[in-house]
Amino acid sequence: MNSVSLKNIIKTYGDVKAVNDVSFEVQKGELFGLIGPDGAGKTSIFRILTTVLLADSGAATVEGFDVVKNYREIRNRVGYMPGRFSLYQDLTVKENLSFFATVFGTTIEKNYELIKDIYDQIKPFNNRRAGKLSGGMKQKLALCCALIHKPDVLFLDEPTTGVDVVSRKEFWDMLDKLKKQGITIVVSTPYMDEATLCDRIALIQNGNIMSIDNPDNIVQSFPKPLFAAKADNIYKLLEYLRTDGEIESCYAFGEYLHLTLKSDEIEAESVTDIAGKYNASGLETKLITPTIEDSFIRLMNEYNHGEAVKN
């Protein structure tokens, strides 16, 4: 059964199409990721699904309930952690948690098992005001508050933005544990590397879903052999390769450049030959497996190109 379903959802703000005819489904118990930059429409989708924003058109259900007609039922069944820290800054950790438990007609004790692992980490600061917590602790408290009424579906809008690598890893470990308890999780992130931690992902940009599948399939459907190259002066190499007639695309990617050729050649030597023209010292090339970010860049370029042709 589907936990979340969207059909042809459109949301505009003035001239801006924030969500442009978006349809997708999330199965029960699935960890589903919305991957895209700021302004892609992720937050609008979350707000529509949590019944705090009305779509212009289209239909959506959460746990079988309609987001417009049955909004009360939905509100009791979902936990929502907005992108911006939305707890009461001048209430303490414990007070925030009690408040949210009371609002949902429950107590901290009743669903303690669910939040125990996360709550234990912030419990030493029970009497500290939420506004005085560090970023990582705020995030944990917000997650506890979103879980306190034992929701069926958890909506997490960019929970790891601006958080360091260590805290991000911890956060995703927590999500994995929650998933094992059968909670459906819809999470958004601008970090492409986090996409691989989801069961399925939707890559979204400018209100449009560019691709939706499990991360492996998205990477495997990359249409060209992808190469990595580096040299002592990598920026110079990038400038050369970008303008070379045999190169289809070339961009920086960590310590390497990633590039595709116009031909379908799969030997890295062909890249060495092309780059060799520029006398790059310390040249190194290899054939590599694309990442989600490579797929995203490619889809985005295709999409932008399509838009340019249309205009």
Added chain:
Amino acid sequence: MEDKAIICKDLTKQFGDFKAVDSISFEVERGEIFGFLGANGAGKTTAMRILCGLSFPTSGKATVAGFDVYKQQESIKKNIGYMSQKFSLYDNLTILENIEFYGGVYGVSRPEIKTRSSDLVKTLGLEKEAKKLVGELPLGWKQKLAFSVAIFHRPKIVFLDEPTGGVDPITRRQFWDMIYQAAADGITVFVTTHYMDEAEYCNRITVMVDGRVEALDTPTNLKKRFNTDSMDDVFYQLARGAKRGEN
């Protein structure tokens, strides 16, 4: 001495018993792209505020563009540029007005502002939008503009505090093209980021843990030292042991 953009020696900032910055020492070469990484709460922001002339250290020495962080804060401010993720462009001024405003604040002469701003608008490809309000620009454009404004007065050093948060992967790379260009023009770039692939674009990086500089080297050497092929892993190995991030 003149070749160093930044020199820190045992720089310390203490709040009560708490050493936010604990005796850090490093030097940044002129024209270098210097990555300043660290876990949340490691002391990056505090250190950066001192280097920008906004906060006094408790002890230790530091010079920025040759100016002393204790005695010459105002000279430091004139010689640096600063941009953060929450950039400080005025949404209800136009692109040109924003450029003129910042140029004026930094004491660039009026005729010079005129020439440079029309050049800048051209380079950014924003001729048509020049008279539009900044609030109407997409995030990626705002970020590029904010960076251009931060280096408009041709500072010796530009401080970038998580400049690329939230932008798409293509815009993020265009932004780094601009950083490379600025460095090639001789501007020293001091940048913090949470994207580990961006750490790789830096000439050298530091990783701060619990107020101290735990590592300082080129990305390649750091990966060698920690026996891994990803910066992510280097960072994880260093910051995992952090004790205080969460207090």
